[in-house]
Every structure is written in C-alpha cells, then in structure tokens.
Amino acid sequence: MGLPFESNTARSGVITPGLLHLPPGVERHPVPGGGSRAVEIFAGDEITLVDREGGQLAELVAFTPTGVGDPGLIGVTQTVAPDGLRAALSASPSGRGVAKALAQAGFDLGRARGVRLFGEGARAGDMAVLTAQGDGLLVVAAPGGPMEPQAQDTVTDLLLYIRRADPKTFRGAHRAPDPLADPLLDHNIRPGEAFVYEVPKGAFIQVLDVQGRECSDFQAFSARALDKGIEREVDPTATRSMTGTIYPRPGLHAKYWNVDFEPLVEIVQDTCGRHDTFGLACTARYYEDMGYPGHVNCTQNINAGLDPYGVRPRAGWPAINFFFNTLIDADHGIVTDEPWSRPGDYVLLRALTDLVCVSTACPDDIDPANGWNPTDIQLRTYGAGEDFRRSIGWRKRPEDDVEHTKETGFHASFAKHTRDFVEYNGYWLPNSFPGEGTLGEYWACRESVAIMDLSPLRKFEVTGPDAEKLLQHCVTRNMEKLAVGQVVYTAVCAEHGGMIDDGTVFRMTEHNFRWIGGCDGSGMFLREQAETLGLDAHVRSSTDQLCNVAVQGRNSRALLAEVFWTAPDRPSIEELGWFRFTVARIGGFDGVPVVISRTGYTGELGYEVFCHPRDAAAVFDAIWQAGQGYGLKPLGLAALDMLRIESGLAFAGHEFDDQTDPFEAGIGFTVPLKSKAADFVGRAALEERKAHPQRRLVGLEIDATTVPAHGDCVRLGRVQVGVITSATRSPVLSRTIALARVDIPYAETGTELEIGQLDGHQKRLAARVVPFPHFDPTKSRARGEYDA
Structure with missing residues (x-):
C-alpha cells in the first residue's frame, strides 16, 4: 500500500525503488515497533504519523525548549500519562540511552503528559496530522509489551513525517546519519x-555513501610492512584463494588478505550487499580510451595520497570497490550498472593489524557507475573497544528501510554448541554443530530426537470479523473447514498461479488466525488484499514477538510430554493430533507459556514450540535438560536440507518461486479445486494450469556419488527437458537423490535421464525418475508410526 509523500525516483521511464522521492521540505523518520524517535520541531511544522500495519498505539510527548512537557505544543488538549513511552524507553539499551539523554538535557519525562493516537481498531495506513504551535522536541513511541504466544497483541512500526514550515530548519532528505558510536x-x-x-589493529572503519549510488575505492596496507619499505596491500587473488571463492563475483569476502597471506581487514557489517571486489579503481587509461583525457581518476588520487609513505605509483590500483555494481555476463565479460547503494548505506570493517588505508569518492560521471552523478563519501573510524554485531543488511521490499541481520531469541542457547552461523532470511541460524557433525545431527533426527531454530519463519496475526474471509480469498486451502486448534499447510498464489509463499495457518479462535510463512511478502500480500477488498481484518507482523524451535524425531513426543503441562481444556502433548496445536507451560500452571504445534520440516514425528524471545533461554534449557535422556542433539541447516529432500518437502527458491504453481512444486494437494468451491486469488489460472500441465516435480535416483547442484540441467540426449531443484546424498538410502522439475512427457516413473554438469554436455550423471518422497512415502513417521 502507498505511503503519504513517498514515491520511487523515476526518470526517463526508469524506476529505482529505494531512492524515495519526498516533496521539498519533508523529512521521514521511521519509529520501530516497541521503540521511539526524538525529532526537533519548529513552529508551523506539519507532523504526520502513519500506522503502517494497523492496530498500533502511538504515544507522543512534546517538550518546550525549557524541558517542559506541553501537549499544546502540537495543538492537543486531551492528554494521558505517557506510560507506554516510558516503557518503550526502558525496554532496550538504545531506549535507555534516549531517556538518559533527555534527562541530561533537562527534559522531565516523569512529569510530562502525552498524547495517544491509533491503537486497537486502527486500519493499516491510518494517519494523524498535527501542527507544531512552537519550537521544541517531539518524542514518538510505538509502545507495546511482550506478546504471549497464545495472544495476538503484537507491536508494529509507525512512520513519522515532518514537513518543515521554514526551509532553513529542513534537515535534508539525505545527509550523513549519526555515527554508530563516538568516532575517532x-x-x-x-x-x-x-x-x-x-588505523590501529582492532579499530573499525566505516565507509558510508551519503547520497546513494556512489562508489568508493578502498585499499589497505600492512603498516609494519610499510615501515620496512615493503608494500603488502589487499590482494584480490590471494583473497579469493584464501576464502575459497576463486571466481570473481559481486559481494564481499569475510576477510581480505595480502600476498603474504596476512589478513588485513574483515567485514563486520554491510547494508548494501553488492560491491565489486575484483576490479581496479578507475584509471587515467579508462577515461582516455573513452575520449576524456585528463579526467580526474581514483588511481592517480591514490598515488598522490600514498606518496608520503613511499608507495610506488601504479597505473591501476586493485581495490575493494565499495558500492560499485559489476557482474559477469553469460560470456564471462564484466558488465557495470548503477550501484545498489541507498542514502546512508555503509560497510563497516575491522582492522586485523595496524593499517595505512586509502578511501576515495569516485569521480566517474561518464557512465552509470555513480548513477551519472558523483557525490560524497563519509569516512569514520571507531575504537577497538566498540561492540558492533555482525550483520548483512536486508530489506523486506526494495523500497523499505534497511534492517540488520538479527539474532533470534534462541541464538545464545545454540551458540553454546557452535560458532558456525549463516545468514538466513535476515537472521543468524546455525549451519552445523562441529561437535556432532552434519551426519550426527541427521541421524539424531532420524533415530532419536533433534532440536533446531526456525525463528526466521515469518509470523502474522490475522484478526478481525473478516479474517476468515480474507484468508479464504488469499490461500488455496479451505479455511471454512479449519477448526479452532487446527493447523493446515497451504500455498499463497498470485493471479497468474505462481506461488508467492507456502506456509501454515493456525486457527486461534473463531475470528483470529496466525499465518506462518517463509517471507514477508506473503503477509504484505494479505494486508494489501484486505485493503483492496475493504475487509474488516487486520494483518500485523509478529515475527519478532514469536521465536520457535522444532523438536523432531521419534522421541520428540515423550520428551515434550515430560517438559510441558497443559490445562484440562487443552490437548496434552500425548493427545495432540497431526497438524493440531495446543497452549502449554513449562512444568505447571505458573510456568513459561508456549504454543506447541505438531508440525515439522523433516518427515519425522515432530513439533514446533513457539515462545516470546524473552523466554527462549528458559524454553531451550528445559527441553535440552530433559532431552539428554532421549538422545537429543542440535540440528543445523545443512542436516535439515538432507532431511527435507529425502522427505520431498518444498523449499522456496528451489522447488517453487513466483513462476511455479503448486502442481509444479509438488504440492498440488494444497489446491483442493473440487472441495473448495469459493473463489481465491489465482484460482482461474490454477484450473487452467492443472488442466494443461507443462512440468511436474519428480524424484530422481542418480547412479553417481556426485551430488548435482540446484539449477543443473536435466537432459534426454542433447535436449534439456528439466532442471534440478534440490539434491543430496541420502544417508538412510545410501544413494544420491534429487528433486527435479521436468517436462510432462519425461516425468513417468522409470524414465532414464541424464543430469548435465560443466557446460551441460561434457559431464553427465545417469539418473532415472522415481516416486517421491524418496523416504517414507506414506508419511507414517510423521504420524508417529515407527517400526519396532
């Protein structure tokens, strides 16, 4: 849904999401759910506050320059005690810092009166407009306490706009954001x-793109080597060799090395995600060959800057080209285009030894390298004592604000058992547990019980009188048949039949549901459809209010039954049926609350346990302690992939995407066209696709021990007839297996095919079509039916 004031930058028919265009004099200030923002206001300023997802309370306090809380400053007479704002300021270290700064500046929050806006019943996109009656400070909070797992009062974001009455007070649409800490x-x-x-060893370096779309070349030398007259700078070839990524690609390596294999810098944070790490800084030769002799260039600037250190000049300096967008085309040629960086994007590095560094703001104005308009770069350094968490910036949509990679509520618990974490969908998740090994984790799940973190799954609370009608319109399964306490696996499709997401719907009460999917886009789709249809239904994100672990394996029922108590009117763990959920507590009536569903992604008897992040450590410890008697082991993503491929379970970006329908993804059972008479998004397209199928997901058995990769071609002779979606070496079957999407004429069981590697022709893996799931096709294990 659209937001006031905002539109994507567009010129000559080119739309660039994320480079938001705001009217002159308008500032944009996001207010995070559960957090706050403080903004200076001046007489005549227009203040617009937007409830982005609906149902979110807003509390505002306006202070005069003398520190007195005065609601009249924003033209309001009805006031309340700002208890929510006070709670928001005490809920996080950053909030406590704001409260401390307010107190030091003489702003008495204890005696202030506040203003409340929105709250229960507010629709997504609702706005309130106020006018500043004088100069002062405005503090806005999106308050809300922890959401109990069985409740649905989640906390969401607000958006604050300030239209300045006096251009002289306009802070600017794009200026360098505040430092991450006190800069050196x-x-x-x-x-x-x-x-x-x-830069001394251990210190941090921040390279920040102020206006967006601006490249910055970076090079670093070992200061100790330079003191000896030896030049040892970041070397692209050594770096690619040491990190195991020989072929150049956009992005950043974890560390950068010189030719003596000495690590010089490591990447700590990156909010852009696309950079060049194999090219040269721009050179005089490049501009000369383009017809611009004498054009200022980064290489000559670097030469001049390094001359006092005795560094010999180069005709072209190898560099990490931050924010430079290069890629390799089908013929392995280097192609460039506009950078992906937005205003305020940055890269944060840490010096691994004493360094002499050089940074540039590229002057290239003759091609898209800097968006045709070179701008400035902000360079900041910070002391070695700062605590900066590792993160990779991500955005829910291209036009959204950047978010840093988060740690789940269970992160600290799993971190006791591994340091091997990978970024997954905006969160850090364990990839493996070296103490067990991937095979050890796998066999624990197949033979006893395992626990893994699934918190990045996206949760949305779908509430209101029309909640059922909304979901009936948006998902493929029949919501009218879903009972309270029941869970159903379903797909969400676009009008053309392609899949937006897959996931599960929990019916919490008669009118309230919980959607748990793989991506933010499905929740946004539900919210957009509610607005389009004019339905009285709210769709609010609760991902950060609910974290969850999966407890999977034949011993999972006995283990959880030992840990969790349920009230008499709720199913016990032993009574909980397949695709049902219950509300439980650790130990007894007064224990930590959780929601437990009998669901999973391994093909084994299993459960998922949902709790608030504040309770995650207690939940994990209770399960872990009791689990030692049942052979409980931790499970990482690498082992999970083996389990789900054996069990024929779909994974986004592999078995399905928005060009693939549920039938082609192997989950046609989620589209009951006969038993669901109601219309839903994509129904007409799905009816046509089912009647005239083009491709089918099949299982493959592969004779070789070589495991093909996602995207490898499937061929019959010289002709490609399909593509590998997922593959693994199955421990339980002792053979290589795969899931593949193939053309209908070649999808029959027993069809002999080949998987092409290298160029698709020079190396082939013999394969044949077999039924899938490869393992436990009747899903007897998921039903808890194990052989003695």
Missing part, C-alpha cells in the same frame, strides 16, 4: 578526492 575520525570525502588515514 569523521571525514567527508568529496567526489574526485582520495583520503589516506592510519
């Missing part, structure tokens, strides 16, 4: 300049 060095690099600086 804070230097602005103008376009066409290079800046040389020294």
